Amino acid sequence: MSNFSLKNMMTRQDVLGFFVLAVLLLVIMPLSMDIIRLTQFGKYLSFAFVAVGLVLCWGYGGILSLGQGVFYGLGGYALAMFLKLEASSPENTAIQSTPGIPDFMDWNRITELPWFWEPFNSFTFSLLAILIVPTIFAYFIGFAMFKRRVGGVYFAIITQAISSILTILIIGQQGYTGGVNGITDLRTLLGWNIRSDYASYVFYFIGVALLFVCLFVAQFITKSKLGRILVAMRGQEDRVRFSGYDVANFKIFVFCVGAAFAAVGGAMFTLQEKFMSPSFVGIVPSIEMVIFCAVGGRMSILGAVYGAILVNVAKTYFGESFPELWLFAMGLLFIGVVVAFPDGLAGVYQKYCAPTVDKFLDKAPLFKRYSGDSSYSGSSSSHEPVNAS
Amino acid sequence: MNAATATATNTDFVLAVEGLTVSFDGFKAVDDLSFYVDEKEIRVIIGPNGAGKTTVLDLICGRTKATSGSVKFRNKELTTLKEHEIVKAGVGRKFQNPSIYEDLTVFENLELCYPRGRNVFGALFFKRDAKVISKVREVAEMINLKDELESQADLLSHGQKQWLEIGMLLIQDPDLLMLDEPVAGMSVTERKQTAELLRRITNDRSVIVIEHDMQFVAEIADHVTVMHQGKILAEGSAEKVKQDPKVIEVYLGH
Numbered sequence: 049m050s051n052f053s054l055k056n057m058m059t060r061q062d063v064l065g066f067f068v069l070a071v072l073l074l075v076i077m078p079l080s081m082d083i084i085r086l087t088q089f090g091k092y093l094s095f096a097f098v099a100v101g102l103v104l105c106w107g108y109g110g111i112l113s114l115g116q117g118v119f120y121g122l123g124g125y126a127l128a129m130f131l132k133l134e135a136s137s138p139e140n141t142a143i144q145s146t147p148g149i150p151d152f153m154d155w156n157r158i159t160e161l162p163w164f165w166e167p168f169n170s171f172t173f174s175l176l177a178i179l180i181v182p183t184i185f186a187y188f189i190g191f192a193m194f195k196r197r198v199g200g201v202y203f204a205i206i207t208q209a210i211s212s213i214l215t216i217l218i219i220g221q222q223g224y225t226g227g228v229n230g231i232t233d234l235r236t237l238l239g240w241n242i243r244s245d246y247a248s249y250v251f252y253f254i255g256v257a258l259l260f261v262c263l264f265v266a267q268f269i270t271k272s273k274l275g276r277i278l279v280a281m282r283g284q285e286d287r288v289r290f291s292g293y294d295v296a297n298f299k300i301f302v303f304c305v306g307a308a309f310a311a312v313g314g315a316m317f318t319l320q321e322k323f324m325s326p327s328f329v330g331i332v333p334s335i336e337m338v339i340f341c342a343v344g345g346r347m348s349i350l351g352a353v354y355g356a357i358l359v360n361v362a363k364t365y366f367g368e369s370f371p372e373l374w375l376f377a378m379g380l381l382f383i384g385v386v387v388a389f390p391d392g393l394a395g396v397y398q399k400y401c402a403p404t405v406d407k408f409l410d411k412a413p414l415f416k417r418y419s420g421d422s423s424y425s426g427s428s429s430s431h432e433p434v435n436a437s
Numbered sequence: 438m439n440a441a442t443a444t445a446t447n448t449d450f451v452l453a454v455e456g457l458t459v460s461f462d463g464f465k466a467v468d469d470l471s472f473y474v475d476e477k478e479i480r481v482i483i484g485p486n487g488a489g490k491t492t493v494l495d496l497i498c499g500r501t502k503a504t505s506g507s508v509k510f511r512n513k514e515l516t517t518l519k520e521h522e523i524v525k526a527g528v529g530r531k532f533q534n535p536s537i538y539e540d541l542t543v544f545e546n547l548e549l550c551y552p553r554g555r556n557v558f559g560a561l562f563f564k565r566d567a568k569v570i571s572k573v574r575e576v577a578e579m580i581n582l583k584d585e586l587e588s589q590a591d592l593l594s595h596g597q598k599q600w601l602e603i604g605m606l607l608i609q610d611p612d613l614l615m616l617d618e619p620v621a622g623m624s625v626t627e628r629k630q631t632a633e634l635l636r637r638i639t640n641d642r643s644v645i646v647i648e649h650d651m652q653f654v655a656e657i658a659d660h661v662t663v664m665h666q667g668k669i670l671a672e673g674s675a676e677k678v679k680q681d682p683k684v685i686e687v688y689l690g691h
């Protein structure tokens with residue numbers, strides 16, 4: 049297992065990057081914001097999960113998905129369904145014509161809980177469903193597409209179509225899904241009031257912790273041989289087959305990982321915003337997610353987090369004052385980034401800041417013994433056999 | 438395709454190609470081709486441009502699906518296998534244009550082709566252990582790239598890229614090695630070094646080489662197959678085919 053030591057997995061720049069992000073998210077943000085703003089910030093972070101997944105799929109694997117909102121939504125809905133059932137206890141819904149079912153069902157003259165809602169009475173099932181339903185869905189999409197060697201633009205269009213179809217389905221079946229309003233009015237989690245400030249703090253920190261889990265998983269993947277296979281595949285898919293790899297399987301895997309990350313993000317959104325709606329499933333939000341990733345830098349998992357934060361901050365301050373202009377601004381931002389900064393924020397950092405930081409690290413006693421370097425492949429010493437002892 | 442597959446018989450050859458045909462919209466790029474490659478034989482395929490030489494390699498390694506006919510590698514039918522399964526069976530192929538992983542370093546290019554951890558989880562938990570490292574170093578030494586292990590592959594010269602791709606095949610350790618114009622586009626010194634390299638690596642495996650340089654061909658070939666318009670025009674020793682009037686007319690004459 050020594051091969052998976054910290055040193056092989058992270059350069060010292062990576063260590064620094066993770067450390068700075070941890071300080072920012074765990075200390076600076078909670079201390080400098082009131083709980084309402086912090087929860088809003090937590091919402092931005094829920095999109096960072098998607099962006100990190102897109103770094104793996106798109107940045108590394110070259111798989112552009114314009115349908116990540118599907119997985120974000122599925123994860124969010126899975127949790128929202130559980131919370132909604134809890135909020136719809138017979139006592140809470142005594143005034144309905146059918147007490148004990150969610151209010152929107154009652155409004156749509158549904159008199160019995162639909163079969164697919166039943167399992168969401170179980171908390172364990174719901175937690176598993178958050179991860180498993182989107183991942184299995186991604187597996188089927190990936191299997192159907194990648195085994196047939198559908199890729200590139202065609203794949204992007206198909207994912208877009210899927211997100212569009214799912215949105216239409218959710219909106220159309222409002223008796224079963226809550227329709228365009230989504231699932232709202234969530235109150236308690238296992239009897240615990242989720243609307244208290246205390247709960248909001250807890251959810252924020254859970255969100256940050258889960259984000260770091262995803263970041264470490266992503267870091268592990270990018271530093272493994274699988275990460276290098278993805279990079280190879282992006283440029284020379286055909287050639288990779290002749291190195292003995294079944295390309296489709298690698299694409300399916302990374303697409304599933306991206307979907308799972310997105311789903312966790314969606315569930316964190318539900319927890320913090322106390323609702324889930326189809327407006328996070330469709331084409332526009334899915335494209336926005338790609339923009340978070342592009343702005344952050346599509347080869348940088350940490351960059352993706354900053355990209356998600358930055359674009360969302362801009363959206364909040366600019367988009368809410370000029371909502372009609374926001375879509376255009378997003379479009380321009382995307383084109384601007386792709387043309388001028390193809391490597392996003394991370395690219396800018398690499399070019400202008402990393403050399404200075406490196407010099408500083410050379411002097412820092414803490415990093416002296418940590419002899420990784422900032423280049424992507426690591427120093428030549430990383431090829432030395434690792435002592436198993 | 439399956440009818441022909443079923444009738445093909447087992448042989449002692451490493452590679453038995455029988456009745457191989459591929460048609461692109463009615464144009465038969467390879468037309469009812471049969472040939473056999475022996476254990477440790479070096480077979481050179483020559484022929485004018487467009488003769489179908491590259492397409493033959495494409496058919497063997499699964500890049501192009503045959504319209505009919507059979508390709509048997511150690512009596513294992515290849516035409517129904519996927520590319521990576523053919524690689525696993527022991528067939529390695531070098532492409533006409535150097536095709537390497539430009540975003541990776543030389544070390545990583547070679548490591549990626551090391552035959553271990555080829556499924557998803559194998560790759561995820563692949564361990565860069567002493568065995569891998571020494572094998573990569575050994576191959577890098579053979580292909581004159583041991584000082585370039587840390588270089589990004591797209592920074593290599595054209596000749597070095599060709600060598601790297603040969604190295605990527607060597608590390609796969611295939612039983613059948615197929616090389617498509619390995620010295621094309623190389624300088625004279627690079628050619629010499631490559632000829633030297635090929636002589637060393639062709640010792641203990643069967644090899645199919647596509648090449649135009651007749652001097653080079655005469656030096657390395659056990660047998661030469663001359664292709665023209667998807668068919669075999671002549672076959673035999675380099676000496677013999679050089680004297681064949683048909684070959685002189687369509688290929689060597691100009």
Ligand SMILES: Nc1ncnc2c1ncn2[C@@H]1O[C@H](COP(=O)(O)OP(=O)(O)O)[C@@H](O)[C@H]1O
Binds near residue numbers: 489490493
């Ligand atoms: N995928 C393909 N689709 C259509 N035509 C092809 C394809 N591959 C090869 N050809 C045609 O088959 C013929 C043989 O090509 P090729 O095998 O590359 O010749 P060589 O390697 O001997 O120069 C050429 O006329 C080429 O245009």
Ligand SMILES: [Mg+2]
Binds near residue numbers: 490492533
């Ligand atoms: Mg050719």
